[in-house]
Amino acid sequence: MATKMEELASEPAWTPVKLRAPQRSGLEERFAATDPTLELSRHPLVARILKNRKFQFLLILPNQIVFWTVISIGLAGTVDPGLNFGTAITWYVWFCLVFVMMVVVGRAWCAMCPFGGFAEWVQRRALFRRTQKALGLGLKFPEPLARFGFVLPVASFLILTWIEEFFNIAGPGTPAYTSWMVVGIVSAALLFFLVFERRTFCRYVCPLTTLIGTVGSVGSVAGFRTRDRDVCLSCKTKDCMRGSEDGYGCPWYTWPGSADSNLYCGLCSECYKSCPEGNVGLFLQKPLTSVIAPRRRRIDVAWGIALLWGLVLYQQFNATSAFAPVDNWLNSTLHFPHYPDPVDYLGFIAIGASIVAAVSWAVGRGFASRAVGFVRTGHFLDRSSRFRAFFAPVAYGLIPVVGADYFARQLPKFLQSAPRVVPAIEHIFGFSSTKSSLYSFSLMTNGWIVVTQVAVVLLGTAAAAWATWKIAGRELVPVSRNAIGVRVATVTFALACGAAAAFLYVLMHAAD
Template identity: 30%
Template sequence: MQEVEYKITKRIKNYERNFNFFAAIATVITGIFTWISIQLREVLLIESGILLFTTALTVLSVNLIIDSKVKSHSNSWIFVSPPTKVRSKVDELCEHRPSLLEGNNPVTRFVSWLFKKSWAHFAIIFPSFVIFYIVMITGLLGYQYLGSSGISLVNFASDISWLFWFPLLWLLTWIANGRAWCQTCPFSGQAEWIHRLHPWKKRNKKLGLNLRWPIKYSTILYSAVGFSVLTWMEEFYNIGGPGIPMLTSVVLIYIGGLELFISLLFQDRTFCRTICPLSAPLAATTVISPLGTFRAKNSEVCKSCNTKDCMKGNDKSFGCPWFASPGSKENSPMCGLASDCYKACPHENIDWNIKKFPWLSDLTGGKKRFDVALSVAILTGVVLFQFVNALPFYTMIDMYLSAITGWENIARLLVPSLSQFGYSTYGYPNPLDYFAINSIPVVVLLLVSKMEQRRGISLKWGFTSLSYALIPIFASTILARNLPKFLGGSPLILGEILNPLGKSTSVLPTDSGILTILHSLGNHPLNATAAWWVMLVMEGVIAFGMYLGIRASDIMAESDGLRKSSYYTVIIGFGLTFMLITYWMSSPNNPALPFYNPYLGNLIYNPLQATPPF
């Protein structure tokens, strides 16, 4: 028995070693490709090279860090359980929730009927598939020049991507489910159709090698780090300004191409579960969404089931392509709403619940995922940067660091020929201050967890629980930061439908009737600012996130064993910080007004004078 176990362990260890070897080879090859692109001064190749190189480097780095901390070859390190003294309290917490799949009303009957159909997921994905191919084409072929404020407001590709789609991702968290985008994602759709050899029918074979991603590395930390790196790239090239449209197209082509490549190497939606830069933020926000995920009605039925069709599939239906067991509550953030488990379950034991307000039931009770917790801390740091970078003092520090480190000279090598489109840079954002700001939430959570450790709470459990409580703050602030673009600029897309390329238009839509309406509401998209009342909406969204965070703190203090004061320190501290920065970054920044500060803008001003920046 021991000899068999030794052979299995050795085989797994060799597989992990080979996996990291090829990740290292990929890192070297993509690094060389990026260097050659820089020598050729081809900016689209440089952008593609940086995307590929940072992806390979992220996978390799995360794996090596895991290897240095985890000696086992399973994914048990991902999960963390509450202290024994509070487990009895945890098990008592339950919540009855209405269902989207059961009932006699027309909505539940329709939803239940739809998701039993094999073609349902294809029908949901296909519209976004068409739209995003139009986006990629118009971004490459359309008008590329920027206006005086450094943004483009005439090309359908960049505008629908950054003024509408990206803010919509975070809005869906609060009105449906954070994973709603995963359910409609065109990139995962096309990869799945090719991998399965049909858009919806079950075939006996799948295209590709169907390798398994090493179980030890089955984590969304790649996604969290990838989201941080991709955000840095977006800021560096001003892709989401909205900036030069072809740069947006390159990012979309990269994601679609990489997902297809991964799907032909590994099983099903391995890319979605691990590497996709949106997976971690959407997984985190799903935990507090009003609409739940596909979940087992009765976990005991799952335990007694021998076929596990929900995971493995059967003759008629596929198993879950996300490998997220519906009987496992702690894995609910990994459910991509593919609905395959609902079709495959022979016991009709799968439900899709609507949570009761305040939608916090998935935060409490039982085990939690440490990788989700660490991802939340990293992602909150990304959002913190997006707030801080709008303050005057940040630009001063960033320019100083870029000058003394020589980064501004390196930055110029990465943006050849973009100046012809009106783009210029001194190297913003400097990688040093960017990743320093990103690390602030991680450091704060560690410090507070250390205080709880003195009370006998393990550091890992304390960090995980505090980070879960921070999810409402992250979800509210990432939405709030994107509201100026959504409320102050997204209607411009309506005027671009008949002229998506923007080629017969001036740099800015100065004659647009929609622009006139936006002006009448107080918005000034040509200056990349929204109306004063948008700031109030932003503050309200963050305040609501604080409210949910405090509610979560009260519940989790009982279920997880930490002190309320520790939760309050994190929730109120970060919440008030974001609210204060929102007020300052929206200031008119006018030296003629009282209470002007050259580092923070107008410290106190009339909210009617607010100009929230895109």
């Protein structure tokens, strides 16, 4: 009987293609490009800090204090959002800093996040001790929902952003709204932590997780990885996943033995503490490694990136003068009270995501080898998987420009208003007012803010073009008829995305 490969090879090919057997397999070859070599935890001081059970607690504690202060002052403090510490710190500083952490480090914010941190303390019934019995039901997240991967958290991010826009929370508007939003997030986190096991909320639901995970893959911290994958293969205990006396099993369901990016490492250090072989370390990597190098591209991540791209384009467009008439017309037609109309909100996002999908489809249709066969990665490429084979690499390549676009969106609030945090702090103690010189002090003029935004986007665009060139060379060229054509087409798309974002920033005139 003919083997599958022979059957496929005998199918008529529209253009000749050389069938190649998969290249050398094995751990070394599979992970060579993703395995970082620079280990931070080789330094004795770093190793001691990471082994200490108070490591993550001490990261979370200061944020926990700020977080409860934000809630209290948002509810009880002044109604002036520029002078209220809750709104000032959240919208003028915090969101921007989270983006800096993502781009430079990865999931640094997740390591110190008060939402997940607070819920985890309750779930574990401890601030930092290793307890053996968790509070709550400890259920597994339903498999059909888990299959949505990064798409489910994008849906919760879209809902949260729509609510935020509808009530003008991040404007910033009424300070109490900011408090209620934060209370809503931590309540949802607590509920999930008490119903489901580990950090199900962080992995499958948190509105921020897709954004932090994808944009964070640009960062230079590879996360906690295994030192020798062969040791993991023969390891009998798998304590990094199951937990030991010294540490919890990975709260993020990530096995260091197979991790090839920093996407799902919450930098909690539990695997470092629990591995009995001392086979886990904290590693650094070159920027963009977790975007370019992984061989396993996930379709849920690709859709997550495409939808996030649609959202940021919507936010940019709604800051231009062309947007209001569209939204007003839709609201009067659909009898919706005010901005943002859900139809144009979801419509824009869908269009943005569809453009990424449509371009991927068109590139696949235009360049894919029409013969069927083994490709260099050892996967089959047939017509039904053609879209997936092109969509995932194209979407991953856009991560740097999508990340840069979100970061540039935060700049006006930071550069125009961050100094207000000082009078807002003074106001807690009964000093200061809107007459403080820092209340109306901007770090930059609007003209320079636009220049900075465009520069940030262009930097992201250059990184996206580079990432796309590398990804296309490794993953699309082997399945394409025209090696140069497929690279040029995908890189041109990345450049066009960046050009569109930069152009919108010019039109926005530093509007936030």
